[in-house]
Amino acid sequence: DAGVIQSPRHEVTEMGQEVTLRCKPISGHNSLFWYRQTMMRGLELLIYFNNNVPIDDSGMPEDRFSAKMPNASFSTLKIQPSEPRDSAVYFCASSSLSGGEETQYFGPGTRLLVL
Amino acid sequence: RKEVEQDPGPFNVPEGATVAFNCTYSNSASQSFFWYRQDCRKEPKLLMSVYSSGNEDGRFTAQLNRASQYISLLIRDSKLSDSATYLCAVNGNAGNMLTFGGGTRLMVKP
Numbered sequence: 618d619a620g621v622i623q624s625p626r627h628e629v630t631e632m633g634q635e636v637t638l639r640c641k642p643i644s645g646h647n648s649l650f651w652y653r654q655t656m657m658r659g660l661e662l663l664i665y666f667n668n669n670v671p672i673d674d675s676g677m678p679e680d681r682f683s684a685k686m687p688n689a690s691f692s693t694l695k696i697q698p699s700e701p702r703d704s705a706v707y708f709c710a711s712s713s714l715s716g717g718e719e720t721q722y723f724g725p726g727t728r729l730l731v732l
Numbered sequence: 733r734k735e736v737e738q739d740p741g742p743f744n745v746p747e748g749a750t751v752a753f754n755c756t757y758s759n760s761a762s763q764s765f766f767w768y769r770q771d772c773r774k775e776p777k778l779l780m781s782v783y784s785s786g787n788e789d790g791r792f793t794a795q796l797n798r799a800s801q802y803i804s805l806l807i808r809d810s811k812l813s814d815s816a817t818y819l820c821a822v823n824g825n826a827g828n829m830l831t832f833g834g835g836t837r838l839m840v841k842p
Contacts, residue, residue, distance in 0.1 A: 648828055659834040660776070660819065673829060708775055712828055719764050719828040721821075723775035 619643070621724030623709050629730045635697040638727045641690055642711030650721060651684055651694050652708040660708070666692065667714060699731045735759060736822050738833035745840055749810050753836045755820030756802045764823040765803045767794055769816045770835065776819055779805075810840045 622641040630636055642649045650665040664674040666686045674684070681700070686692040696703055706728050710721040738755045745751045757765075765782035780787065782794040782803050793806040803820055817835040 650829075660832040662829065662831070665829055667828075714828060719823050719830060720766065720778055720781065721828075721830060723777070726775050 621709055621711050621722055623707075623724035623727050625727060626725060627728045627730075629732065630699055631732050632700055633698045634731075635695065636699045636703075636729060636731075638694040638696075638707050638709075638729070640692045640694070640709030640724060642692070642709070643722055644690070646711035646713050646722075647689065648712045648714055648721075649686060649692050650710040650712075651692070652710065652723075653705045654708060654726075655705045663694070696729075699729075701731045704729055704731050734834075735831045736820060736833040738818075738820060738836045740834055740836060742837040742839050745810055745838070747810060747812060747840055747842055749840075750806065750808050751810055751838065752804055752806045753818055753820075753838075754802050754804050755822075755833050755836075756800075757820075757822045757831075758801070759822065759831075760798075760801060762822045764830075765794075765796055766821040766830070767792075767803075767805050768819040768821060768832075770819055771816050776832075779818070807838075810838075812840050812842065814838060815840045 624639045651663040654660045663676045664684045669686045684694045706726045708726045710723045712721045736757050767779040768776040769779045770776040786795040791808045795804045817837045819835045820833045821830040
């Protein structure tokens with residue numbers, strides 16, 4: 618079975634550029650999570666969706682970050698404009714709401730470097 | 733105080749040793765608990781869920797102490813391949829959101 622798919626796997630960009638990260642959750646999962654991981658701050662939840670609806674975006678650092686989930690099989694996280702401090706690994710994870718099962722399955726991540 | 737806290741380590745142990753990690757959480761209403769394993773430059777992967785009565789999976793044992801609000805992971809007969817970072821995760825106030833600890837790094841040496 619296909620797991621969570623993320624693209625690109627690596628992204629190097631210059632400060633000020635727009636960055637778009639993509640995620641395809643596991644088929645049948647109805648919750649999707651975006652995380653950021655750095656050495657200093659660990660794994661931080663940015664935003665999560667249930668049934669394509671954003672539920673909690675309190676972790677989104679600032680207005681430069683936005684996320685969408687137009688349908689059950691696709692989500693994007695956009696940073697505009699990007700800054701060097703945005704450099705991190707961004708993970709997408711999905712889970713199923715049914716049966717109270719909260720186990721989250723992570724994608725391979727996108728390594729972002731903003732120069 | 734962080735919602736979920738772990739000793740970052742590293743824990744350096746010889747092969748065959750038994751090692752235990754704890755993870756404390758602040759939300760007494762938390763109901764679900766997990767241990768994830770993360771290898772270097774990889775994504776976190778579920779190791780095991782933690783049940784109220786404690787549970788075992790081969791060399792791994794997870795326990796929950798609600799009174800003191802911590803979960804533990806015990807690894808027996810550690811292998812070189814157990815070297816990784818172990819993250820605990822606790823469900824939050826709403827829905828299926830999880831809060832992760834900062835991770836504990838384990839290094840098993842020959």
